[in-house]
Structures are given as structure tokens and as C-alpha cells.
Amino acid sequence: MDKKFLCDATCHRLARWLRFLGIDTEVTSEYRVHPLLRMVDKSGRILLTRNRKFVEEKNPRVYILNSDFVFEELKEVIEQFNIKNPSLFTRCTRCNEVLKKIDKEKVKGKVPYFTYRHFDEFKICPRCDKIYWQGSHYELIKKRLVKEGIWEILFSHQKR
Numbered sequence: 001m002d003k004k005f006l007c008d009a010t011c012h013r014l015a016r017w018l019r020f021l022g023i024d025t026e027v028t029s030e031y032r033v034h035p036l037l038r039m040v041d042k043s044g045r046i047l048l049t050r051n052r053k054f055v056e057e058k059n060p061r062v063y064i065l066n067s068d069f070v071f072e073e074l075k076e077v078i079e080q081f082n083i084k085n086p087s088l089f090t091r092c093t094r095c096n097e098v099l100k101k102i103d104k105e106k107v108k109g110k111v112p113y114f115t116y117r118h119f120d121e122f123k124i125c126p127r128c129d130k131i132y133w134q135g136s137h138y139e140l141i142k143k144r145l146v147k148e149g150i151w152e153i154l155f156s157h158q159k160r
């Protein structure tokens with residue numbers, strides 16, 4: 001999976017979910033067509049947008065979302081770009097940076113005591129220092145993806 005995305009101002013929630021999936025997704029508050037097209041050219045990313053003005057541009061590096069519900073958008077992107085078996089929870093949802101492993105001793109005092117006691121594997125964002133672990137938040141996200149039928153699309157081929 002080497003596709004990289006750029007979400008414009010119309011789909012920031014989608015960006016967060018793509019990052020949960022570990023997919024390289026930058027966001028921008030830019031919404032004007034031409035500046036966005038320049039950003040796409042420069043970055044090599046695919047623009048995701050709900051802005052119908054892009055229809056006229058017919059640019060292959062722009063994907064116009066049909067839905068305005070975040071899980072439907074996520075399904076569209078997964079199907080359109082054939083995303084399979086992504087590395088979940090490997091990216092910071094705040095800044096898109098790839099997370100790095102951090103020794104348990106180093107997070108002492110930086111995460112809730114309960115968390116420190118019950119988890120052994122921690123990751124940190126090298127940019128914003130946010131600490132991640134596979135706790136209840138992780139389970140909730142996974143459950144939501146299952147409920148929305150997205151988990152099945154992502155990992156269905158493993159059942160065979």
C-alpha cells in the first residue's frame with residue numbers, strides 16, 4: 001500500500017480514520033481548486049475531496065467522494081484504491097507521523113497508572129510525543145470498523 005492521500009477542508013474526519021488504518025494522509029485547510037491541484041502535483045499525493053468543482057478538472061489524482069458520511073467515505077476510498085490488509089495504528093492520528101516503539105519504563109508517569117500496569121507495548125509519535133497503546137480506545141475503533149462493515153473489506157481475503 002503505497003498510496004498517499006491529501007484531504008482538503010471538506011473531509012478532515014475521513015483523514016483521521018485513514019490514519020487509524022495507518023494510511024499516509026495529510027490534511028490541509030485549503031479549499032480552492034487551483035492551489036489544491038498544485039499541492040497534489042508537488043506532493044505526489046491523491047486528493048480526496050467532496051468539492052464537486054473538481055468534476056470539471058478530470059484530474060486522475062483527484063478523487064471526489066460521493067458520500068458525506070465518514071464511514072461511507074472510508075469504504076469508498078478503500079474500494080476505489082483497493083486498500084487491503086493495512087497496518088493499523090501505526091500512525092499518529094494528530095499529525096500523520098509514523099509511530100515508534102518506546103520502552104515501557106520511559107512512559108512511566110506519562111500514561112495513567114492503570115494503563116502502565118496493564119500494557120507492555122507502547123508507541124510514541126516522534127513529532128508530538130503522544131503516547132499510544134492498544135487499550136480500550138483501540139478496541140472501540142476496531143469494533144466500529146467491524147460494525148460498519150469496513151473490517152471485513154480490509155481483511156476478508158485472510159479468511160480463505
Ligand SMILES: [Zn+2]
Nearest residue numbers: 092095125128
Ligand atoms: Zn503526533
